[in-house]
Amino acid sequence: MARGVCKILTGKAEHQTESIRGEKTVRIAYCEDERAQAVLTEDMIKSWAKERGQKCIVDVFSSAEQFLFELDGEELVPYDLLLLDISMIGMDGFTLAKQIRKTDMNIRIVFLTSDPSHVFDGYEIEAWRYMMKPVREQKLYEMLDILVTELADREEPYVLLEVAGENIKVEQGQILYVAVDGHYTTVYCKDRQLTVKESFGEVLNHLNRDTKDGGIPPFVKCHRSTAVNLSKVSRIGRQSCVLAGEIEVPVSRGMYQQLNQAFIQENL
Incomplete structure (x- = not known):
């Protein structure tokens, strides 16, 4: 030990100073090394935010290494949601998630994969969700709606x-x-x-x-x-x-x- x-x-969970709908900004980090997929998914997230009247910031990273560099040694990840492509060149999504979990057990991690067998690999990391690639708009919207509801209810x-x-x-x-x-x-x-x-x-x-x-x-x-x-x-x-x-x-x-x-x- x-x-x-x-x-x-002590305090309430981060980002609880504003109401969720309309005023509270949802922060999303997205790690994806496929440029076309990254642009498409980012656009869908922004469309969801516009339709819902939800303030949202999306930071896109082309690799796990870039994400860690930008984090600059912070132990607590300053995001509500982390979208992680599993199969990235260099450090993969699982390795990055394990490193994050050493100091932050609370951030919601969603793994993106084109291989259904990966679903069984993330239990030890306590993944919040899995999404199949290519990401479908309906599934993404449903997941983001659930995220906003949970953030609103979260008073831990x-x-x-x-x-x-x-x-x-x-x-x-x-x-x-x-x-x-x-x-x-x-x-x-x-x-x-x-x-x-x-x-x-x-x-x-x-x-x-x-x-x-x-x-x-x-x-x-x-x-x-x-x-x-x-x-x-x-x-x-x-x-x-x-x-x-x-x-x-x-x-x-x-x-x-x-x-x-x-x-x-x-x-x-």
Whole structure:
């Protein structure tokens, strides 16, 4: 597990300061080394935006290498959607996606391919969609409509963790629990563990900072050194609770009543 100084910033998912329709700008990155296909698809995206009255920026890259160069070391990809041709000369789409996923698990990645067998290769990368090439206007419009709807509905708070010199964005919904780890604090997510130098109390305060007076905080202590994401609790016993249906975390005698009460209120 990487250790590092933690700078936790909390807030709503990026681009939530404006309404989605008409005002909010949807940012799309498109990596495609076939020039004719790139021009055609870019034109279709712009036509969709015009028809929907949707502000949209499309940045087209002719290679994965160009995309990474333009990103200039940023860990968080500044786009709502990444359209990736799988079979590009040089670095292919899968390799680029894997590199992006090291620091950004949230950006929606759509793979473009002319080979249906590739559909089974992207599960580990958590691809949002696959589209067959040549891209059809109807399918593209449907996908972009779904994107806009999901962005409008998305209100997931996030934390930004600085670990070993890298800024890693983690949506609060991905966190199962946080726990003291010696002089550090470990944030346990669905797919990874991130250990930071900030104290357990400081991390917990950041995660619960948006709790209204008298409201139930999203993270509740089950032990003096552990706090669980209440939305991930499946069941509670006097000695342990189960998260996401499979992960067991100890519950101390002194914390049981508080945790159980919060769990009941959360699920009323």
